[in-house]
Amino acid sequence: xxxxxxxPIYRQIADHMSEQILLGHWEDGERIPSVRELAVxxxxxxxxxxxxxxxxxxxxVIYNKRGIGYFAAEQAADKIRGIKRKEFVVLRLPEIFKTxxxxxxxxxxxGKLFQNYKLRKxxx
Amino acid sequence: xxxxxxxPIYRQIADHMSEQILLGHWEDGERIPSVRELAVxxxxxxxxxxxxxxxxxxxxVIYNKRGIGYFAAEQAADKIRGIKRKEFVVLRLPEIFKTxxxxxxxxxxxGKLFQNYKLRKxxx
Amino acid sequence: xxxxxxxPIYRQIADHMSEQILLGHWEDGERIPSVRELAVxxxxxxxxxxxxxxxxxxxxVIYNKRGIGYFAAEQAADKIRGIKRKEFVVLRLPEIFKTxxxxxxxxxxxGKLFQNYKLRKxxx
Amino acid sequence: xxxxxxxPIYRQIADHMSEQILLGHWEDGERIPSVRELAVxxxxxxxxxxxxxxxxxxxxVIYNKRGIGYFAAEQAADKIRGIKRKEFVVLRLPEIFKTxxxxxxxxxxxGKLFQNYKLRKxxx
DNA sequence: GTGGTCTAGACCACC
DNA sequence: GTGGTCTAGACCACA
Numbered sequence: 001x002x003x004x005x006x007x008p009i010y011r012q013i014a015d016h017m018s019e020q021i022l023l024g025h026w027e028d029g030e031r032i033p034s035v036r037e038l039a040v041x042x043x044x045x046x047x048x049x050x051x052x053x054x055x056x057x058x059x060x061v062i063y064n065k066r067g068i069g070y071f072a073a074e075q076a077a078d079k080i081r082g083i084k085r086k087e088f089v090v091l092r093l094p095e096i097f098k099t100x101x102x103x104x105x106x107x108x109x110x111g112k113l114f115q116n117y118k119l120r121k122x123x124x
Numbered sequence: 125x126x127x128x129x130x131x132p133i134y135r136q137i138a139d140h141m142s143e144q145i146l147l148g149h150w151e152d153g154e155r156i157p158s159v160r161e162l163a164v165x166x167x168x169x170x171x172x173x174x175x176x177x178x179x180x181x182x183x184x185v186i187y188n189k190r191g192i193g194y195f196a197a198e199q200a201a202d203k204i205r206g207i208k209r210k211e212f213v214v215l216r217l218p219e220i221f222k223t224x225x226x227x228x229x230x231x232x233x234x235g236k237l238f239q240n241y242k243l244r245k246x247x248x
Numbered sequence: 249x250x251x252x253x254x255x256p257i258y259r260q261i262a263d264h265m266s267e268q269i270l271l272g273h274w275e276d277g278e279r280i281p282s283v284r285e286l287a288v289x290x291x292x293x294x295x296x297x298x299x300x301x302x303x304x305x306x307x308x309v310i311y312n313k314r315g316i317g318y319f320a321a322e323q324a325a326d327k328i329r330g331i332k333r334k335e336f337v338v339l340r341l342p343e344i345f346k347t348x349x350x351x352x353x354x355x356x357x358x359g360k361l362f363q364n365y366k367l368r369k370x371x372x
Numbered sequence: 373x374x375x376x377x378x379x380p381i382y383r384q385i386a387d388h389m390s391e392q393i394l395l396g397h398w399e400d401g402e403r404i405p406s407v408r409e410l411a412v413x414x415x416x417x418x419x420x421x422x423x424x425x426x427x428x429x430x431x432x433v434i435y436n437k438r439g440i441g442y443f444a445a446e447q448a449a450d451k452i453r454g455i456k457r458k459e460f461v462v463l464r465l466p467e468i469f470k471t472x473x474x475x476x477x478x479x480x481x482x483g484k485l486f487q488n489y490k491l492r493k494x495x496x
Numbered sequence: 497g498t499g500g501t502c503t504a505g506a507c508c509a510c511c
Numbered sequence: 512g513t514g515g516t517c518t519a520g521a522c523c524a525c526a
Contacts, residue, residue, distance in 0.1 A: 008501060022226055035514065045503050050515070058430075066257070067511030067513045085227045089237065096220060097241045102146055103209045107235050113213065114231060117221045132525065133438070169526050256510065270474050293511055333475045337485065344468060345489045350394055351457045355483050361461065362479060365469045380516060407499065417518050422500075439498045439526035 001042045009044060013052035018061050022080050026072040032062060034069050059083065125166045133168060137176035142185055142204050150196045156186060158193055183207060249290045257292060261300035266309055266328050274320045280310060282317055307331060373414045381416060385424035390433050394452050398444040404434060406441050431455065 001016075003009050017032065026032055035053060039046040053070055056062045061080055062070050073079060100110065125140075127133050141156070150156055159177065163170040177194055180186045185204055186194050197203060224234065249264075251257050265280065274280055283301065287294040301318055304310045309328050310318050321327060348358065373388075375381050389404065398404055407425060411418040425442055428434045433452055434442050445451060472482065 010501080019226065034512085036512095046514095047504090048502065051501090053514090064253075064514070065511085066253070066515095067509085069513060081227060084223075085229070088223060088227060088229075093237060094241060097238055099208075099212060100238075102143065103205060103212060105209075105212075107231070107238060110234075111231050113217060114221055114224075117218060129436075129438070134525080171526060175525090258510080267474065296511060299510090329475060332471075333477075336471060336475060336477075341485060342489060345486055347456075347460060348486075350391065351453060351460060353457075353460075355479070355486060358482075359479050361465060362469055362472075365466060382516080406497085408497095418499095419519090420517065423516090425499090436499075437526090438500095439524085441498060 010048050010051040014055045021076050028074045032070050134172050134175040138179045145200050146204050152198045155193050258296050258299040262303045269324050270328050276322050279317050382420050382423040386427045393448050400446045404442050
């Protein structure tokens with residue numbers, strides 16, 4: 001896997017996993033890949049995965065059974081969506097709106113850019 | 125001034141200054157606050173302001189006259205708006221759109237949230 | 249059964265069983281649940297129960313008849329109480345007292361909290 | 373420094389530091405020892421201190437100024453006392469009371485043990 | 497100087 | 512097998 005810079009790898013892994021859960025790749029309570037397994041897949045150090053999993057565990061998105069592995073939390077998808085949504089609306093949207101205003105992008109134009117985005121996504 | 129974490133302070137200062145210029149706080153070619161002055165105001169180390177100014181200088185948003193000070197570039201506002209706009213559309217919008225889709229926020233809802241934002245801003 | 253983390257599951261099971269014995273759920277020398285039975289009830293691996301029973305056996309709180317099962321020891325309740333009491337006074341109380349002092353909880357207040365605890369317990 | 377086993381070293385360091393803050397060793401907002409400094413003092417790896425500090429930061433007991441160091445939070449002592457108190461009363465006291473009942477230790481006896489504890493402490 | 501991240505590798509307890 | 516902790520050491524960005 002390719003990692004961007006500017007955000008720690010462990011956070012990118014955490015984001016990636018919570019996105020996967022959000023998209024329903026695992027059922028509620030289903031076991032997710034073990035630390036070592038994921039570390040090999042992503043070609044990172046197990047410690048880095050542990051850190052990512054620890055982070056998700058604090059957010060109560062996954063939980064741990066000792067000696068067995070990590071599991072997607074009950075209603076993990078809904079919970080994540082709720083948390084992320086609130087976070088997004090409160091923390092990121094205001095700043096995004098401010099930028100839109102400063103740059104003179106209104107909702108009409110944003111809508112068109114969004115259409116564009118979706119078309120390009122379909123094409124790929 | 126309060127600084128977020130996750131973005132270097134010097135970048136936050138640079139963003140803040142270019143926002144001010146964008147909003148027309150200084151005419152083209154007008155002198156902007158000196159390094160020391162701004163450092164005192166923002167309660168940061170002068171080195172940090174120097175770095176911020178250096179960054180803005182690379183973006184050709186301000187320029188420096190040795191021994192005199194820093195000045196807003198000609199057509200600084202337009203230049204900034206152009207740069208920032210391209211940056212925003214190419215680098216940040218795709219990720220924002222992806223998040224919107226994941227969280228199930230469509231343009232309608234975003235429009236309403238934007239209205240809200242503007243109302244709250246007026247009120248304050 | 250729900251297990252806390254911070255203490256191994258097998259220890260939590262052992263504590264739970266010795267508490268049951270302390271409360272007189274089984275007479276001296278009475279047979280306690282088999283490993284498999286308990287494992288199913290608690291939804292844990294039989295190995296974990298074996299470990300818990302082994303631990304209790306070391307403390308001479310239960311004993312084993314090969315091929316038959318595990319039994320509460322003679323005067324098990326008294327024995328447990330003695331062991332636990334010493335353990336508690338020597339190992340845990342000092343730390344508890346230290347915490348009480350740091351938090352500014354005196355014996356008066358502790359007494360009231362204890363009353364509360366007993367009331368809530370009766371109510372449930 | 374001597375570390376017990378059963379609780380990770382980084383948690384013991386965190387507990388130790390928050391105890392120090394609770395006891396008023398640092399004023400509100402005063403700088404606490406740097407990661408490296410403390411690591412040398414305690415003869416542990418800097419990573420271990422970072423982890424302890426990260427833990428305290430999540431609890432909002434200390435905060436960080438990048439490139440400068442860690443600082444005791446405003447009203448850190450009161451905040452800690454509040455958090456710890458609630459934690460103690462809700463999470464630990466019920467279990468302690470349960471044990472006291474099981475072992476047949478009443479408030480009178482506990483009071484005497486407490487006196488003992490204080491005497492021994494003064495003597496040392 | 498400060499903290500933060502990552503890797504590598506060892507060791508442990510637990511299931 | 513599982514996760515968790517700790518060490519050692521390198522490297523980086525930031526103030």
